[in-house]
Amino acid sequence: MERSADARPEPPASDLDAALSAQPAATAVVSTAETLSGVPRPRAAAPDWRGHLTTLLFVGPLLVVMLAFLIVPAFAVLVGAFRFDGVDGAAGGWTLQHIRDLAQPQYVTGLKNSIFLSGTSAIIGTVVGGLLAYAVLGEGGPAWLRAPLVAFSGVAANFAGVPLALAFVATLGTTGIVTRLLSVIGLDLNRSGFSLFNFSGLLVVYLYFQIPLMVILIAPALEGLRREWREAAENLGATAGQFWRHIGLPILAPSLLASAVLLFGNAFSAYATAYALTSGNLALLPLQIGAVLSGNVISDPHLGQALALLVIAVMALTMAIYSVLERAGSKWRK
Numbered sequence: 001m002e003r004s005a006d007a008r009p010e011p012p013a014s015d016l017d018a019a020l021s022a023q024p025a026a027t028a029v030v031s032t033a034e035t036l037s038g039v040p041r042p043r044a045a046a047p048d049w050r051g052h053l054t055t056l057l058f059v060g061p062l063l064v065v066m067l068a069f070l071i072v073p074a075f076a077v078l079v080g081a082f083r084f085d086g087v088d089g090a091a092g093g094w095t096l097q098h099i100r101d102l103a104q105p106q107y108v109t110g111l112k113n114s115i116f117l118s119g120t121s122a123i124i125g126t127v128v129g130g131l132l133a134y135a136v137l138g139e140g141g142p143a144w145l146r147a148p149l150v151a152f153s154g155v156a157a158n159f160a161g162v163p164l165a166l167a168f169v170a171t172l173g174t175t176g177i178v179t180r181l182l183s184v185i186g187l188d189l190n191r192s193g194f195s196l197f198n199f200s201g202l203l204v205v206y207l208y209f210q211i212p213l214m215v216i217l218i219a220p221a222l223e224g225l226r227r228e229w230r231e232a233a234e235n236l237g238a239t240a241g242q243f244w245r246h247i248g249l250p251i252l253a254p255s256l257l258a259s260a261v262l263l264f265g266n267a268f269s270a271y272a273t274a275y276a277l278t279s280g281n282l283a284l285l286p287l288q289i290g291a292v293l294s295g296n297v298i299s300d301p302h303l304g305q306a307l308a309l310l311v312i313a314v315m316a317l318t319m320a321i322y323s324v325l326e327r328a329g330s331k332w333r334k
Contacts, residue, residue, distance in 0.1 A: 080305035098306035114285040118267035121206040126260040129214025153212035160209050165276035221255035254329030258322050265318035
């Protein structure tokens with residue numbers, strides 16, 4: 001039986017709309033015809049105002065906090081670093097003298113000490129924290145220890161400032177508990193040259209929160225290291241060393257470097273712990289900023305803002321490098 005011409009299947013409505021949208025003249029003709037015939041066209045879906053309102057309720061307070069405690073202070077530091085005060089309360093002007101003052105020897109020494117202390121604690125924290133995370137959270141690690149390690153790392157990584165300094169004074173101070181116990185067995189920390197109140201002591205205290213932070217940062221990368229890759233390498237005859245040299249470490253390298261950079265920035269901006277232990281006597285850039293801003297003898301707010309601008313620049317560079325490396329390392333976890 002022969003089919004009639006009217007029995008041909010009609011194209012889908014979506015195809016017709018797409019074809020008409022690609023031809024403005026045809027769309028105008030159809031719109032005019034529908035208007036004359038009185039047939040209303042389907043309207044576009046109304047915007048989801050409830051969804052936007054819910055998002056604004058949750059994100060809005062965060063934006064206000066960022067504006068009040070991050071953006072506005074950073075802008076004030078940026079402007080203040082290039083201003084000077086007039087005489088007897090008169091309005092000042094613009095100057096580059098505070099930026100030139102950053103080249104003074106004491107501030108160069110403070111910057112070097114801050115970089116050395118932050119870099120050393122970041123390297124040790126990356127190595128020790130990375131090995132600890134792999135031993136517990138990696139393949140074959142003790143399952144019963146994973147949850148306690150993650151919980152302790154979350155607490156210890158945020159335990160800093162004056163409470164951490166007081167805890168170490170009671171533990172490794174001149175009359176601390178561990179110091180006394182070690183002296184009983186013949187190991188005198190005070191005579192060995194170790195002091196909690198100099199560079200070596202500050203490094204030990206920094207490692208207390210740097211190592212747990214490294215465990216938290218590297219845990220997602222270790223979870224993304226798939227077991228199939230090791231099995232495939234073993235089936236091809238690769239040893240454990242060859243697997244880590246050619247597969248494991250190249251995959252983890254961006255995440256390890258990103259974590260090290262973040263540890264560096266975390267130590268570089270630390271202030272309360274270093275001040276509580278050294279009373280500002282150690283030449284570190286954050287301590288010098290505090291001394292210039294609130295010092296009773298030498299007080300120069302604009303110079304302090306110039307030093308703070310240097311810290312902001314270092315932190316911004318650190319975050320930019322971290323973002324690039326973290327993006328490179330996250331592609332293996334997809």
